[in-house]
Each structure stands twice: as structure tokens, then as C-alpha cells.
Amino acid sequence: MYSKRSIALVLAGLAVGTCMATVGAANAQTPAQVPAQARALPAGWQLVTLPNANVPNFQRRTLYCPGAKRVLGGGAEAQGNRAILVGSFPTGDGRGWIGIGRQDGYNDVGISVFAICAD
Structure with missing residues (x-):
């Protein structure tokens, strides 16, 4: 499982790639000269989060x-003593992300959900 820090580092790397692509455009670089990471970045991407809540x-x-x-x-x-993430998958319509968890010995569990969205 990736931590928030890991996700942030990946997205920061993508943002750097975007800056490089912008500089490349200003210098009239051909697509082959722009880093592959920057070429793969989709338009209008956004990291969306659903903060931790007990459910x-x-x-x-x-x-x-x-x-x-x-x-x-x-x-x-999944957050908590003996918390287990049971499921993490996209919604059926492709518009969001679902998280499911459980916590042994408790009736509830803390769940946070993250999604990378784009146009």
C-alpha cells in the first residue's frame, strides 16, 4: 500500500514533468525530446481525497x-488498531473510487480514499 507521501512524491514528479514539457514547448522541442513522463500526463489531472472518517x-x-x-x-x-483494507477499486461508472475496510475487535474502522482524476 502506498502512503500519502508516496502518492505526493509521484504527483510531484508528474508536475515536474509538466513544467519540463512547458519549457520544451517554449524551446520548440520535438515530442521525442520531451520526457515520456510529461507526454503521458493527462489534461486537467487532479488528486482528490476523502479524509479519514470512522464508518x-x-x-x-x-x-x-x-x-x-x-x-x-x-x-x-484503513486506519486503526488491527485495521485491514478489504477493498480498493473504481466505481462501476468510472467516476470515482471506493474504499472498504474492517477492524478486528471493533465495530468501526477509519477509511481514507484517494483518486487521481482527469478530463
């Missing part, structure tokens, strides 16, 4: 992308 075991927490954006990827985190 009953096995209850879904669903995060939707804003507006007409679609989810490209995502994840979830």
Missing part, C-alpha cells in the same frame, strides 16, 4: 471526481 466495518466510502472528470487510479487506507 461501520465493511461499509463502503465512495469518492467521486469533480465535474465531468474520470478516475485514472486511486487507493484507500
